[in-house]
Amino acid sequence: MRRRARIAPWLLPFAAIGFFAPWLARLMPATGGVLGWAFDLAAHWQWLYAAVWLALCVIAATAQPRWLLCAPLALLPLWTASEALPAASAASDRARPAVTVVAANVLASNPEIDRLIAWLKAAPADVVVLTELTHAHAAAIERELGALYPHRAFEPEDSPIGIGLMARRPLTDIALKRSVDGIPSLSARIDIDGRAVRVVAAHPMPPMAPYWHEERDRLLIALADAASDEPLIVAGDLNATPWSTALAGVVDRGLRRATGLRPTWGNRYFGIPIDHVLASAHWRRGAAAVGPDIGSDHRPVRATLHWADTPHAAPPRTEPSHD
Numbered sequence: 001m002r003r004r005a006r007i008a009p010w011l012l013p014f015a016a017i018g019f020f021a022p023w024l025a026r027l028m029p030a031t032g033g034v035l036g037w038a039f040d041l042a043a044h045w046q047w048l049y050a051a052v053w054l055a056l057c058v059i060a061a062t063a064q065p066r067w068l069l070c071a072p073l074a075l076l077p078l079w080t081a082s083e084a085l086p087a088a089s090a091a092s093d094r095a096r097p098a099v100t101v102v103a104a105n106v107l108a109s110n111p112e113i114d115r116l117i118a119w120l121k122a123a124p125a126d127v128v129v130l131t132e133l134t135h136a137h138a139a140a141i142e143r144e145l146g147a148l149y150p151h152r153a154f155e156p157e158d159s160p161i162g163i164g165l166m167a168r169r170p171l172t173d174i175a176l177k178r179s180v181d182g183i184p185s186l187s188a189r190i191d192i193d194g195r196a197v198r199v200v201a202a203h204p205m206p207p208m209a210p211y212w213h214e215e216r217d218r219l220l221i222a223l224a225d226a227a228s229d230e231p232l233i234v235a236g237d238l239n240a241t242p243w244s245t246a247l248a249g250v251v252d253r254g255l256r257r258a259t260g261l262r263p264t265w266g267n268r269y270f271g272i273p274i275d276h277v278l279a280s281a282h283w284r285r286g287a288a289a290v291g292p293d294i295g296s297d298h299r300p301v302r303a304t305l306h307w308a309d310t311p312h313a314a315p316p317r318t319e320p321s322h323d
Contacts, residue, residue, distance in 0.1 A: 004294035005063035008056045008137050012070070013058060018042060018049035019073070022080040030217065034267060036245070037210040043243040044272045046077035047263065081242035085256040098286060098307075099192050100125040101258075101277045103235040104300035105203075105265075108132045108160050112295030117144045119292055124148060125302060126168055129192065129235040131203040132296075133162035141166070155184055163236075165201045179215065181205070185223070193307070195248040199312040201237040204246075217246045220278075224253035231282040233305065237265075237298060247276070254280045258303040262290045265298050274316070277303035284308050 028036030032299040038253040055075045060067035060162055069146065106118055110132075115141065120128065130141070139157040141164075146152075149166040153174045153250050156162040163186050165171065171188040184203040200223055207213035216239055234255060238248035242261060250256075255278045263271025275298055277288075286304030294300060 004059050005061075008060035009067065012053065012056050012060070015049050015053040018045065019053070019080070020074045021055045021079075022046070022248070025245050026177070026240045026248055028245075030249075031214060032210075033252060034210055037207065037213045040207065040213055041243050044241040044274075045230075045270075046080065046241070046243050047261075047272075048270055049067035050074040050077055051139050056202045060225075065288050066180060071270070077243065081261060082244075082247035083251045083256050084260075085258050085279055085281075085283060085305075086308075088286050089251075091129075096099045098304050099127065099197075099233075100302065100304045101129070101199075101233060101235050102291070102300055102302050103129045103131075103237070103275050104279055104291070104294060105237040105275060105296055105298035106132045106133055106137050106294070107296035107298065108136070108158070108162065110295045113137050114144075116296075117141065119294060120301070121148065123302070124168070126192075127199055127233070127235075128166045129201040130154075130164035130166070131162070131201070131237045133164040134158050135162075136163065153186055153188055155186060161203070163201050163203055165199065167199075171199075179219065181215070183215075183219075185219065192231075197231040198232060200232070200234045202238060203232055204239050212305040213245075216240060217249055220246050220250050220255070221253065224250045225257045233283075234278040237274065238278075239274050240276075241272050241274055242276075247278075248318075250278065256281075258290045258305055259301045260290075264290055264301055269312040271280070275301045277298070277305075279305055282308055 021039050025039035027045050056109055057067050057071040133156045135156045138154045151171045152166040154164040163184050165186050167190055169190050174188045176186050189196045204216035204219050205212045207216050258279050259276040261273055264273050264275040283305040286306050288303040291300035
């Protein structure tokens, strides 16, 4: 134990590098190449770094208790995460008309779609975004949930790029767009309290190479920019954590998280939050939660959005720097 206590302080700087990865990734240019991609990948694992940091502080403290003074740095991921929507904490905000959005990565190979169906029956949402939607999944959902969600726009594929959008209110102006690589995003407008809201279902490819990292970031920026001044909700498996350049990059364009920092992908020990509901400045953040096991390698997310105090005002927009 004494030997471990002597080694632990020397390992703390490596955990510290992980803590600073979100800032380092954001310092890279948009086409940061391999280095920017590497920093962004490292940025995802903030809760792992926090656990390692705490463990090392405790081990080091068995020899020198002063190392416990460094333990609070494990809270750093709370500050480096991309900005969330302001919370609708006042009773007046909570009383405003609201919309509940669910985003669920079904998993293309999931044979237990009935778990998702049972959850959506027990706790219905107003809008549901589905990713990795196969033809078999779509058929089962239409059969079991068709009456509850009569308005649907499905583009199933027997691969991980299938996508779908369903709602309890009419969907209009439905549009399917594909990137040059064939990756789809699906959008529609929905009437909420007499106001047209644009809802987008998105599922960029995992950033397993610099090219896909840049494509993911470009997609989210394009969605934010295309919204102009209309209320916008973007949901899905975004393959980006709150510490990624993707979510940090859309804050200045008016999109912020309505979901939290709990892991949605991975196992019970090492997980990261990559499934999100994002919304424009027209909204305030209500209750948010991670859903149950639906037979997928992801957990679904649920977020409630309330209109802001001035829902008709255009959200503030900051032009990106070209320096």
